[in-house]
Amino acid sequence: MANRPYQPKDRFFKQAKAEGLRARSAFKIDEIARRFRIFEKGQTVLDMGAAPGGFLQILLDEVGPKGTVVGVDLVPIRPLNRPNVKTAVADVLADDFDALLLALHRGAFDVVVSDLAPKTTGIKDVDEARSIALAGKALEVSATRGRAGGHFVAKLFMGRDFEAFRAELRKLFREVKVVRPEATRGGSMEIYLVGLDRL
Numbered sequence: 214m215a216n217r218p219y220q221p222k223d224r225f226f227k228q229a230k231a232e233g234l235r236a237r238s239a240f241k242i243d244e245i246a247r248r249f250r251i252f253e254k255g256q257t258v259l260d261m262g263a264a265p266g267g268f269l270q271i272l273l274d275e276v277g278p279k280g281t282v283v284g285v286d287l288v289p290i291r292p293l294n295r296p297n298v299k300t301a302v303a304d305v306l307a308d309d310f311d312a313l314l315l316a317l318h319r320g321a322f323d324v325v326v327s328d329l330a331p332k333t334t335g336i337k338d339v340d341e342a343r344s345i346a347l348a349g350k351a352l353e354v355s356a357t358r359g360r361a362g363g364h365f366v367a368k369l370f371m372g373r374d375f376e377a378f379r380a381e382l383r384k385l386f387r388e389v390k391v392v393r394p395e396a397t398r399g400g401s402m403e404i405y406l407v408g409l410d411r412l
């Protein structure tokens with residue numbers, strides 16, 4: 214078959230359905246978890262841009278019953294029926310977001326994960342700028358609310374600000390990796406930056 218850029222019902226879609234996962238994107242965080250071993254039982258993890266909840270399902274398994282996962286998104290996340298997940302509707306770019314996050318969880322996060330993505334306009338520069346603004350907010354949260362020695366994962370649309378953003382990450386983390394998970398759709402510009410061991 215020709216190499217089609219967009220395959221709505223590809224093998225990851227089918228596998229997600231078969232495994233009861235809410236989104237095929239779950240396989241992306243699963244791959245990152247397996248490659249970098251950044252999650253552990255008992256951790257507290259923040260998931261920014263968490264709806265519909267595919268990442269959350271994987272993260273809950275990673276941290277186990279003694280861990281906590283906090284998920285925020287512009288749109289409501291259907292209940293996951295697990296005692297150790299907190300979700301909230303929030304705009305991460307809003308002025309009151311930091312206060313809302315503090316109300317959800319007061320302690321430091323072991324890992325800050327962001328799968329935040331803007332609604333795309335099709336205008337490359339606009340979409341890239343919005344993507345970097347969202348990833349930048351996630352990085353700010355990691356700097357202010359993540360614990361030293363903790364980790365960071367953020368999605369980004371690859372564009373001309375990519376190198377500058379990676380340079381910012383290198384100031385804050387001992388090691389920075391770039392990942393394009395297998396489950397990424399063909400033709401997609403997205404990549405994930407992984408910051409290991411926050412300084």
Ligand SMILES: C[S@@+](CC[C@H](N)C(=O)[O-])C[C@H]1O[C@@H](n2cnc3c(N)ncnc32)[C@H](O)[C@@H]1O
Nearest residue numbers: 262264265266267268286287304305328329330
């Ligand atoms: C690719 S989806 C996340 C999928 C999710 N990781 C999963 O596995 O189910 C990106 C999400 O970012 C959210 N988002 C975009 N801008 C946001 C903002 N300013 N504040 C909060 N969430 C935002 C969207 O509502 C959308 O649900």
